[in-house]
Each structure stands twice: as structure tokens, then as C-alpha cells.
Amino acid sequence: MSEPRAAPAAPVSAPAKVDVAAKLALIVEHWRPKVIAELNGQEVKLAKFAGDFVWHRHEHADELFLGVAGSFRVEFRDRSETIGPGQLIVVPRGVEHRTVADQEAAALIFEPAATRNTGDVVDARLTAPNGARV
Numbered sequence: 007m008s009e010p011r012a013a014p015a016a017p018v019s020a021p022a023k024v025d026v027a028a029k030l031a032l033i034v035e036h037w038r039p040k041v042i043a044e045l046n047g048q049e050v051k052l053a054k055f056a057g058d059f060v061w062h063r064h065e066h067a068d069e070l071f072l073g074v075a076g077s078f079r080v081e082f083r084d085r086s087e088t089i090g091p092g093q094l095i096v097v098p099r100g101v102e103h104r105t106v107a108d109q110e111a112a113a114l115i116f117e118p119a120a121t122r123n124t125g126d127v128v129d130a131r132l133t134a135p136n137g138a139r140v
């Protein structure tokens with residue numbers, strides 16, 4: 007015997023799709039992630055990389071990088087992974103890492119809202135404001 011279906015939830019405003027390429031075209035600065043979507047307390051951010059980022063760790067957040075354009079490395083102290091479009095890596099919380107892009111690259115980043123991009127480090131040049139949208 008099946009249960010009757012629950013009544014549909016009260017309607018919420020239907021979300022519009024997000025065009026990642028169009029958002030990417032609006033980003034001019036490197037290392038300044040921009041929020042393009044939010045869900046379940048997480049943010050989806052889009053960022054352009056060029057050069058070397060600072061070594062850092064996130065004590066309480068796993069961090070996912072999905073390659074969007076170009077390729078970049080996610081470096082760990084003992085090894086690195088090269089990430090291209092359509093490839094992703096999850097950096098576990100507490101693990102020291104940095105991103106390096108020999109040529110400009112772009113990535114989607116998934117992590118809890120308000121995660122500082124430089125983790126446990128504050129860097130005058132690289133630490134970006136949280137919550138910036140594009």
C-alpha cells in the first residue's frame with residue numbers, strides 16, 4: 007500500500023540558469039573568486055588563476071576545484087595534480103595546497119560559504135573578499 011503523495015511545497019521563485027562562460031567573461035582579476043550560485047550552505051565560485059597562489063590550508067572545509075578553461079596544477083607538499091576542463095579534485099580539509107597556473111586558467115570552486123580563499127593565511131595581494139558575486 008503506497009502512501010499518498012505529499013502536497014507540493016509552496017511555490018518558490020524558479021531559478022534562472024547560470025551561464026558559466028558568460029560569467030567567466032565578466033571576471034577580469036586573477037585570484038578573486040566570485041560567487042555564481044549557492045546551495046546547502048555551500049558556494050559555487052568562479053575564479054581565474056594566473057601564476058602561483060600562496061600555500062595554505064582550510065582547517066574545516068574540503069575544497070573542490072573543477073577545471074573550466076586552460077589547465078592549472080593543484081600542488082601538495084609531496085605531489086601535484088594537473089587539472090584541465092572537465093576534471094576535478096577535492097582537497098581535503100587540513101591539507102596544505104596551492105594552485106599554480108603557468109598560463110591563465112579558470113575553475114569552479116565548491117566550498118562552504120565564507121571560506122577564505124587563502125585559508126589560514128592572510129596575504130595582502132591574494133586574500134579576496136568573501137561573498138563577491140558576478
Ligand code: NI
Pocket residue numbers: 062063064069103123124125
Ligand atoms: Ni584552498
